[in-house]
Amino acid sequence: MVQVSNVEAAPEAMRSGPPDDGGAGVEVLAARDVPLGGPRALLVRRTLPQRARTLIGAWCFADHYGPVRVPSSGGMDMPPHPHTGLQTVSWLFSGEIEHRDSLGSHAFIRPGEMNLMTGGGGIAHSEVSTPDTEVLHGVQLWVALPEADRGAGRDFQHYAPEPVRLDGAEIRVFLGSLAGSTAPVRTFTPLLGAQIDLEPHAAVTLDVDPGFEHGLLVDAGDIRLDGKVIRPAELGYAARGAKSLALVNDSDAPARTILLGGPPFEEEIVMWWNFIARSHDEIVRAREDWEAGSDRFGVVEGYPGRRLPAPPLPNAVILPRRNPPARERADEPVVRRVDAERLYEIAIDGARAGLTAYRDRGDQRIFYHTEVDKAFARKGLASTLVERALIDARAAGKRIVPVCPYVARFVKKHPEFADAVDKATPQVLQWLEAELGA
Numbered sequence: 001m002v003q004v005s006n007v008e009a010a011p012e013a014m015r016s017g018p019p020d021d022g023g024a025g026v027e028v029l030a031a032r033d034v035p036l037g038g039p040r041a042l043l044v045r046r047t048l049p050q051r052a053r054t055l056i057g058a059w060c061f062a063d064h065y066g067p068v069r070v071p072s073s074g075g076m077d078m079p080p081h082p083h084t085g086l087q088t089v090s091w092l093f094s095g096e097i098e099h100r101d102s103l104g105s106h107a108f109i110r111p112g113e114m115n116l117m118t119g120g121g122g123i124a125h126s127e128v129s130t131p132d133t134e135v136l137h138g139v140q141l142w143v144a145l146p147e148a149d150r151g152a153g154r155d156f157q158h159y160a161p162e163p164v165r166l167d168g169a170e171i172r173v174f175l176g177s178l179a180g181s182t183a184p185v186r187t188f189t190p191l192l193g194a195q196i197d198l199e200p201h202a203a204v205t206l207d208v209d210p211g212f213e214h215g216l217l218v219d220a221g222d223i224r225l226d227g228k229v230i231r232p233a234e235l236g237y238a239a240r241g242a243k244s245l246a247l248v249n250d251s252d253a254p255a256r257t258i259l260l261g262g263p264p265f266e267e268e269i270v271m272w273w274n275f276i277a278r279s280h281d282e283i284v285r286a287r288e289d290w291e292a293g294s295d296r297f298g299v300v301e302g303y304p305g306r307r308l309p310a311p312p313l314p315n316a317v318i319l320p321r322r323n324p325p326a327r328e329r330a331d332e333p334v335v336r337r338v339d340a341e342r343l344y345e346i347a348i349d350g351a352r353a354g355l356t357a358y359r360d361r362g363d364q365r366i367f368y369h370t371e372v373d374k375a376f377a378r379k380g381l382a383s384t385l386v387e388r389a390l391i392d393a394r395a396a397g398k399r400i401v402p403v404c405p406y407v408a409r410f411v412k413k414h415p416e417f418a419d420a421v422d423k424a425t426p427q428v429l430q431w432l433e434a435e436l437g438a
């Protein structure tokens, strides 16, 4: 259903995002409006790809549309068009779309039912909202195929997940696993895709794979994701490393979100129109093949009209896209270990704003003092600092010994560190006193 991709030049914005409660690790990606189709275009809100982020896991494209009243807007009418190198995920909140593809599939996309189309080497499909549709509302998502599978054959899978409930949330897992629910759908890289509905003021903590990065697309409601406020049509990005995600619905009304995840996709991709490739030349070839009516894409039967011609190529080489290197933004706090001083510091704009000091005793790392500069009246700084320090210590094979009262409270509140914590015994305290006195 996409006519334009990275050839557009609409402005994009990143919101720094008050009023938040911490949320230092979450980045807010704003949507931009893109018209799809002809004169009665369907306006979609696109959050992926954008300058600040190309992919989340292998998710490389996220369009969010509606609710639109179809009788007045005309709804969706996407004539047969080609795809390469990807899977498309269609997911509706409301309405119905008739799907036809060159594999021979003829299916109806309905709310709560996922349709996953694979078009590695080449596929074509059409999508039309049905005459009975009053309100059209949903998302269209793409998954980039990894190098080894990007020639995968045509495929079409349908799956309607059984909703599961957890702490005021209703969760429909259409790809991957979450909250004890696993989708029996094959993907080429590990992925998570789920609709999460939250009752008014619901708060839910979801265990997630720390090897995944995540994106939370908010459809309705003001959601705090790990403390950061994400508003409707925004995508909250959480880098990998988290073992859980906390979602809070701050609204007096029910909220609806889509959670996407996967391990970071390290390959560069070239995206243009409906094609995903690895080079400009591959894009040129795919376009020529489509225009020539090549067997590569097959034929869509039953669509009442002509297929969609490819737009002209830009007068420039289409450059590969990849995620920006994992660097911290200037206003985000950075936590690092300073070996020479035997402490972890948290810095904002390069200036130290807090520290937690330690001494190593064999395989034990004894945390004995934490302080945060009062000038940085930013919430969550101490907990960000201590959490990163403890993750680093554990990753280095150290046992964590909390002597500092703040660290002791932190590990009590975060049982996920329990298996790495040793008690501060009298011997430890005695050793520490001698060490610090020296």
Ligand code: MN
Binding pocket: 001, 002, 081, 083, 088, 125, 274
């Ligand atoms: Mn399509």
